[in-house]
Amino acid sequence: MTAKPRPTDESAEIRLPEPFVRWFATKGWAPRAHQMELLAQAQAGQSVLLIAPTGAGKTLAGFLPTLTELAERPKRRPGEGHRGIHTLYISPLKALAVDIERNLGKPVEEIGLPVTIETRTGDTPAHKRQRQKLVPPDILLTTPEQLALLIAASDARRFFEDLRYVIFDELHSLVTSKRGHLLALGLARLRTFVPDLRAIGLSATVAEPDELRRWLVSQNPLHHAPPSGLPAISPSRGEIRPTLAPPSIADGRERVAPRKLLISPLEGEMAGRLEGGVSASPAKDDRLAGLITVAGGAKPDISILDSRERVPWAGHSARYAIAEIYEAIRQHKTTLLFVNTRSQAELLFQELWRANEDALPIALHHGSLDVGQRRRVEKAMADNALRAIVATSTLDLGIDWGDVDLVVHVGAPKGASRLAQRIGRANHRMDEPSKAVLIPANRFEVLECRAALDANYIGAQDTPPLLDGALDVLAQHILGTACAAPFDADLLYEEVTSAAPYAGLDRQTFDRVVDFVATGGYALKSYERYARIRRTREGLWRVTHPRIAQQYRLNIGTIVEMPELNVRYVRQGRVAGYGGRVLGKVEEYFAETLRPGDNFLFAGKVLRFEGIRENECIVSGGGGKTQIIVPSYAGGKFPLSTYLADQVRAMLADPDRWHTLPEQVEDWLRLQREKSVLPMRGDLLVETFPRADRHYMVAYPFEGRLAHQTLGMLLTRRLERANARPLGFVATDYSLAVWGLDDMGALFAAGKPSLGALFDEDMLGDDLEAWLNDSWMLKRMFRTCAVIAGLIEKRFPGQEKTGRQVTVSADLIYDVLRSHEPDHILLQATRADAAAGLLDVSRLADMLSRIRGRIVHKRLDQISPLAVPVMLEIGKESVNGEANETLLMEAADLVEEAMGAGLAGGSR
Numbered sequence: 002m003t004a005k006p007r008p009t010d011e012s013a014e015i016r017l018p019e020p021f022v023r024w025f026a027t028k029g030w031a032p033r034a035h036q037m038e039l040l041a042q043a044q045a046g047q048s049v050l051l052i053a054p055t056g057a058g059k060t061l062a063g064f065l066p067t068l069t070e071l072a073e074r075p076k077r078r079p080g081e082g083h084r085g086i087h088t089l090y091i092s093p094l095k096a097l098a099v100d101i102e103r104n105l106g107k108p109v110e111e112i113g114l115p116v117t118i119e120t121r122t123g124d125t126p127a128h129k130r131q132r133q134k135l136v137p138p139d140i141l142l143t144t145p146e147q148l149a150l151l152i153a154a155s156d157a158r159r160f161f162e163d164l165r166y167v168i169f170d171e172l173h174s175l176v177t178s179k180r181g182h183l184l185a186l187g188l189a190r191l192r193t194f195v196p197d198l199r200a201i202g203l204s205a206t207v208a209e210p211d212e213l214r215r216w217l218v219s220q221n222p223l224h225h226a227p228p229s230g231l232p233a234i235s236p237s238r239g240e241i242r243p244t245l246a247p248p249s250i251a252d253g254r255e256r257v258a259p260r261k262l263l264i265s266p267l268e269g270e271m272a273g274r275l276e277g278g279v280s281a282s283p284a285k286d287d288r289l290a291g292l293i294t295v296a297g298g299a300k301p302d303i304s305i306l307d308s309r310e311r312v313p314w315a316g317h318s319a320r321y322a323i324a325e326i327y328e329a330i331r332q333h334k335t336t337l338l339f340v341n342t343r344s345q346a347e348l349l350f351q352e353l354w355r356a357n358e359d360a361l362p363i364a365l366h367h368g369s370l371d372v373g374q375r376r377r378v379e380k381a382m383a384d385n386a387l388r389a390i391v392a393t394s395t396l397d398l399g400i401d402w403g404d405v406d407l408v409v410h411v412g413a414p415k416g417a418s419r420l421a422q423r424i425g426r427a428n429h430r431m432d433e434p435s436k437a438v439l440i441p442a443n444r445f446e447v448l449e450c451r452a453a454l455d456a457n458y459i460g461a462q463d464t465p466p467l468l469d470g471a472l473d474v475l476a477q478h479i480l481g482t483a484c485a486a487p488f489d490a491d492l493l494y495e496e497v498t499s500a501a502p503y504a505g506l507d508r509q510t511f512d513r514v515v516d517f518v519a520t521g522g523y524a525l526k527s528y529e530r531y532a533r534i535r536r537t538r539e540g541l542w543r544v545t546h547p548r549i550a551q552q553y554r555l556n557i558g559t560i561v562e563m564p565e566l567n568v569r570y571v572r573q574g575r576v577a578g579y580g581g582r583v584l585g586k587v588e589e590y591f592a593e594t595l596r597p598g599d600n601f602l603f604a605g606k607v608l609r610f611e612g613i614r615e616n617e618c619i620v621s622g623g624g625g626k627t628q629i630i631v632p633s634y635a636g637g638k639f640p641l642s643t644y645l646a647d648q649v650r651a652m653l654a655d656p657d658r659w660h661t662l663p664e665q666v667e668d669w670l671r672l673q674r675e676k677s678v679l680p681m682r683g684d685l686l687v688e689t690f691p692r693a694d695r696h697y698m699v700a701y702p703f704e705g706r707l708a709h710q711t712l713g714m715l716l717t718r719r720l721e722r723a724n725a726r727p728l729g730f731v732a733t734d735y736s737l738a739v740w741g742l743d744d745m746g747a748l749f750a751a752g753k754p755s756l757g758a759l760f761d762e763d764m765l766g767d768d769l770e771a772w773l774n775d776s777w778m779l780k781r782m783f784r785t786c787a788v789i790a791g792l793i794e795k796r797f798p799g800q801e802k803t804g805r806q807v808t809v810s811a812d813l814i815y816d817v818l819r820s821h822e823p824d825h826i827l828l829q830a831t832r833a834d835a836a837a838g839l840l841d842v843s844r845l846a847d848m849l850s851r852i853r854g855r856i857v858h859k860r861l862d863q864i865s866p867l868a869v870p871v872m873l874e875i876g877k878e879s880v881n882g883e884a885n886e887t888l889l890m891e892a893a894d895l896v897e898e899a900m901g902a903g904l905a906g907g908s909r
């Protein structure tokens with residue numbers, strides 16, 4: 002039964018060509034309301050953001066304006082030159098672009114449209130990319146990096162002169178990183194080429210729609226807007242199409258007035274669809290794109306594994322559940338298993354093969370695999386030839402391959418929006434429920450999975466907020482602009498500030514970035530190699546040499562792999578030597594947090610950190626009771642979202658919600674309440690207790706590993722000044738443990754220092770500055786900024802640089818700038834990146850403000866049940882000899898002490 006549209010004086014016509022009407026009819030379908038509404042707004046010349054659940058037909062909606070225009074475009078006349086690209090589709094993933102090519106090609110073929118579709122990614126052969134420049138397809142499916150390359154070409158303006166639409170798929174995942182900043186600048190450049198360009202954003206998960214609406218359109222509307230009052234020009238070169246009247250707002254709600262559809266066979270059904278489940282906001286502000294939101298969709302069927310096995314206290318592998326995961330695979334046609342890191346994917350894949358008694362076809366898919374292997378896996382998925390695929394984020398966006406009927410998420414999702422995105426890969430149809438099982442890897446992850454599941458059912462979103470545009474990315478774009486053609490700084494500034502991430506960029510900072518590209522900055526301007534652009538007599542900026550453009554194109558992009566460091570053991574005092582043996586490799590992010598003299602555990606030894614030389618972490622024999630021991634942390638790569646963190650705190654504080662948890666986890670929380678206290682939602686619980694010959698402080702901020710790592714570094718500095726003699730700390734997503742020689746509980750009780758003073762917000766001032774200056778973190782972050790900004794090139798024909806050579810170059814430049822130009826634009830960018838990406842300073846600041854006056858101290862005689870997971874992280878590495886003086890314990894003894902004799906096993 003369909004509803005009739007309400008009559009309105011502002012009704013408008015939506016043009017759907019006859020071939021599309023026939024195609025929908027032969028399929029027994031009708032276009033969905035949001036698909037037709039997007040078509041209407043696009044035909045009116047608007048940019049649009051479409052937010053719709055998985056399976057709602059977002060892809061077809063996004064391409065419908067393109068396909069209808071191309072269907073009516075006159076054929077190319079004899080002797081007429083090749084037309085340029087009509088529509089540019091930007092995907093965050095190579096695999097998604099390939100998938101869209103396959104799925105879009107089918108309706109194009111069935112409708113009989115004279116439309117060419119091609120992909121252009123890093124995997125596209127060079128000869129094909131060159132041919133695309135000469136004979137462009139109508140629709141080009143590509144990635145942000147390829148767009149940056151295309152607009153930096155000397156023929157870029159000609160190449161894009163026929164462009165009418167740019168479609169951004171999974172927009173929420175494109176815009177929240179430096180990659181998104183580069184893409185925003187690319188979009189601004191396209192608008193300079195084509196002022197009436199229309200942008201279409203597609204997304205299933207958005208927390209703040211207005212941020213994305215701003216991102217899609219120019220923030221300098223007068224700079225890009227076509228003359229007012231002119232009709233919209235169709236891509237058929239000269240055909241005038243009346244602009245649609247703006248939709249009305251009915252009953253005070255942002256719902257579009259129904260429009261008359263020029264498709265008689267489906268008119269009644271379509272009119273009814275326009276009445277239900279779709280709200281639309283044509284942009285009333287020219288700095289916002291239009292908004293179409295699709296409500297509804299089948300609620301997913303999500304469960305948390307209630308394992309027969311004991312859920313571990315700590316860890317990330319979920320090995321305990323392998324047998325149950327394998328049984329779930331056997332019971333379904335195709336299972337997609339998601340993990341958060343590539344190492345977890347490799348581990349899970351190996352464990353499943355060991356359990357694969359039935360020799361089921363199981364595959365692995367992640368970004369480090371060879372492109373040929375990835376494509377074979379993707380084809381096998383499309384052919385329904387696989388029973389299970391273990392994947393990372395390479396498959397969690399928009400992919401629609403095969404009959405996936407179950408998603409298994411191994412480990413906590415770290416975000417409600419990420420879980421919703423991944424769950425949508427099952428069935429991939431709006432009207433049928435997706436089925437998913439969450440496999441928590443430890444007991445705290447059970448709480449996180451429960452919070453994520455509840456969030457999914459109520460539609461809560463927690464996509465990260467957009468950040469201000471990075472200056473190193475701006476430097477890369479400025480150089481790319483010069484590679485294409487000489488530019489005027491005034492016009493380029495207007496263009497750059499039309500991009501949402503750079504809308505607040507002041508002219509002085511912009512000019513400093515231009516000067517950096519031109520000279521390298523004050524401290525480097527005497528070196529000719531850093532002079533990459535120069536000003537002409539006409540006042541335009543151009544590249545100094547064609548070689549600069551070649552270097553730029555080989556080093557474009559914002560993804561910089563961070564290599565591992567060799568741990569080289571030398572005799573104490575022989576820091577510069579290279580004769581010592583290599584003990585193994587350590588992740589660089591860990592080494593860069595250390596200061597000379599710090600002790601840490603590695604390869605069965607207590608090591609003293611001496612420094613970082615090139616790509617090696619130099620260590621000597623450690624020891625002594627006053628140095629801080631900083632164990633390495635092994636965790637997921639995604640930070641715990643603030644929304645889920647708050648929901649976990651709420652769950653802990655509300656025993657009425659515990660019945661939804663597995664029995665063994667519920668028992669764990671009840672015992673915590675008996676033996677200590679549970680943290681209330683707005684409080685910070687701090688427990689202190691002795692064990693063996695050490696004293697411990699465990700805090701439960703629930704703010705994520707990055708914020709906790711920074712907090713641990715700053716707390717140990719403060720405790721050292723208070724003569725509490727701390728020995729080290731370890732951080733997880735949920736809690737933080739510090740241990741030392743003195744009774745910290747007694748010191749806090751006596752106010753030496755008080756907990757209020759220890760956790761005061763002023764630690765983010767001088768303490769943070771002093772730690773950053775002592776650590777290697779800024780130097781390593783500077784390397785990334787220097788590579789992105791083009792100060793250091795990794796790739797050039799015949800001059801490929803190793804990771805070691807890049808590091809040496811970056812270290813030398815960093816030392817020069819820090820000594821002679823501490824306010825250098827790249828040092829400014831480095832500190833901003835460290836605060837946002839590695840330190841999570843803003844989140845830590847919010848937490849310290851929230852807990853002011855709300856710190857609860859519980860002084861205990863022994864470890865509490867809630868402290869067991871973080872305490873187990875301390876004893877992850879086996880250490881012999883002198884390291885027995887550090888706190889190393891057997892897990893069984895620890896659990897028995899916390900839970901009570903006889904309770905450590907069984908369901909506990």
